[in-house]
Amino acid sequence: MFELARRMDKVKTSDIRELLKLTDKPGMISFGGGLPAPELFPVERLKEVTAKVLESSGAEALQYAATEGYQPLRRKIAERMNRRFGTLMSENNILVTCGSQQGLDFTGKIFINEGDTVLCESPTYLGAINAFSAYGPKMVEVPTDNDGMLPEQLEHILDTERNIRLIYVIPDSQNPSGRTWSTERRKRFMELLKGRNIPVLEDAPYSELRFDGNIMPSLKSMDTEGIIIYLGTFSKVFCPGMRIGWVAADERILEKYGLVKQGADLHSSNITQRNISAYMEMYDLDSDIERIRLVYKSRRDAMHKALLADFPGGARFTHPEGGLFTWVELEGDINTRELLVESLGSNVAFVPGESFFPNGGGKNTMRLNFSNMPEEKITEGIKILGDLIKRRVNCAEACVNRT
């Protein structure tokens, strides 16, 4: 009986949602969701921290709070960004969000009119594609190699595409490809953008989870014009269930985010913000992250080893320098959506790569998460997947031979 708004047509059931369901199944080896390792959550410490927050400031923590976020937390975030990513932020540049998903949604709302052009990497993050799609843009994928967006191609698109309103990038350990932009490419990117007045959304959930080498300089740290809108989150380095992320940007643009946030949910959970803030005072988040980093690094190594051993020779995969994901391109016309249906039968889950291409394609690609499973499960799961793929390759060859 209800008539829904037309923009609802653009909101589709997403794979993330279905995946969260799948990974719940006991016995499942999940390379699916981008979930951190559950055993690394500091639950014991949280008991202490949360009790302290209620004890010392319960009455305030349970009240409404400022839309921009809990001020001491904003200050800590700014300081942390300056220390780790070379930026020059103050608390006035920070707005706390309900995870970076909210930052993506707000950005879509603030910048995209129906029919505007949004540039992104190819492939790119599914949650961002979904968030932007609701506002009806034309998504243009910029060709990307292992070092980031290809400068010549980017320049060509910038010169020829009309109405580019936003560029969305994940320079560090990208989701889904696991690629990290080189410093050279970052500089080149900023040069190409100079004077064009196009806002850039730098999504940086994985920046601190770098296994090889130092943390890369953020685009925000090279931003002389104030065009970079930076999204950060505690979901990947602390606890995803808390849903606390942030937008870091020029104050004039942050004001707009504040207005949108006020309409969306007034403010993020006050008590949760205070819990994180208190945690950062009582414990050293950096050393927590160091611990997480080492665990993920050895899981990445385990996955890489297993892929080399058990995937067919024609498969190509990235060797991520950080983050949570490896990206695999299978040979020929192996459809990974079909493969998923089969592998779920064998209790192994992953995300078919097709979902990460806003304009379709990539049917023979897949995203594998390595952060959520212990090493022996990774080895076991990759073996199962490898066997299923080999069977398909052999079958395909047999079919070709017969004709």
Next chain:
Amino acid sequence: MEIRIDKEGKTPMYLQISRRIREMILSGTLPAGFRLPPERKLAEELQVNRTTVLNAYRELKSGGFVDSHIGQGTTVTLRQASEDTVWESGGSGTPDMPSMPWEQLFSESSLRIQDTTVRDLLGGVRSDMILFAAGVTVPGHDSLEALKRIQAEVLESSGRIAVQHTPTEGLFPLRESICELMRERGINAKAAETMVLTGSQQGLDLIARAFIEAGDVVLAEEPTFFSAVHIFKAAGARVVGIPADNEGMRTDLLDMLVKRFKPKLIYTIPDFQNPSGAVMSMERRKTLLSVASRNQVVILEDDPYGLLRYEGKAMPALKAMDIYGNVLYLSTFSKLMFPGFRVGWLTAPPQVLYRLTMLKQMADLHTSSLPQLIIDRFLREGLIKEHLEKANKENRSRRDLMVSELESSHPDGMGWNRPEGGLYLWCRLPERVPQSRLLASSMERGVSFVPGDVFFPGSPLGNYIRLNYTYPTSEQIVEGVKRLMASYAGIAREQKKYGTGIANELGPII
């Protein structure tokens, strides 16, 4: 340094001043090291209280825009990255590179979002301010203690769930507990028809996104909750007011309004309406349901206050009488217990719930997990009953106090209601005491309230203010009413002297 302030505006003067100076700093008009005029001098120039300027400077200092040292006055701080920084950032532009023209880049839909009322009410509050502007209750000592215990237990027994992602619709046990709670309102709903929200504000936003297209009409009681109006308008709707009296919306006009405007949605707060405190009569509830279902119009029932009744006989929620299935029911724990959690909920037909879940996933994936676990346990232990009994008892005595304080000062020409629940008094002022002037004057005396104009989607029908009596303590109520009445008397006296003739005239623009 030229600063213009609007002394009758809704924004407190100290904020107007600090914002203006901030703009000048950000735009580079006031360079680093610039010495701001002494407080006393600026106060004289602007003809405001010295405290106002003091507060403005304090605001600027807390934002890191200025610094003050004894003997040197207040100076603009250095905010630009120094020249030799390798990775420099900032964004205020450099001499050869002008800053981003953000205003040109915003989307049409975001330009429709303008209002800052709520933010001004939530933020920038002086610590010594007496707040009649709030919209909250204060949880009692027992509830706070229970909460501490429950939080520790929940982290002990379900710590892993508390830190992990949880379903977009909310934790299933909490959805069940919410259904149990809704029985108190006469609603018989299933968990599958109920989703958890990041505050009921999110429900308004999701519903606007799911249903409203540019040009759609939304009918709403007049006056009504301003945030809802802003959200509908931002989604492109035209919001048309339905006249209301102390029995709620005038449903005798509904048929005509529905025929004329063909609304997509009717937004209503049937119980202890915000701001009027009105409770919709049974007769009108029936008429509303029947007109809406006959015309296939969605009813959005916003019920944050239904359980906050301390007198009289409870009315069932519209959702409890929803035979046709066109009522979307929205409520929140923010008004019932703890606003800082940001947990609300929505009950709707399954196909609507599914759509809204898709949107919520896009908006924030899911609501923070630990607060959900805590509230679920709070409900399952049956603590909410006792909590509400105590809260309602407390609320009633504070209403009594505020009403009797107002009565004893018998302000000439001012009237107010005597609600049986909820959080607010709705007060009518005579024309000679304009609400904006009363607000400006009472803010100077350290008392805030919400001016009535913001509750009207169109032109205000009368001169009102909304006073909250549940957040301030008894002492604050006594003191706050005293200060408010001093402001009131002052303005009334002044107006008597000079007359009000020119107040509403428009000067021609030539």
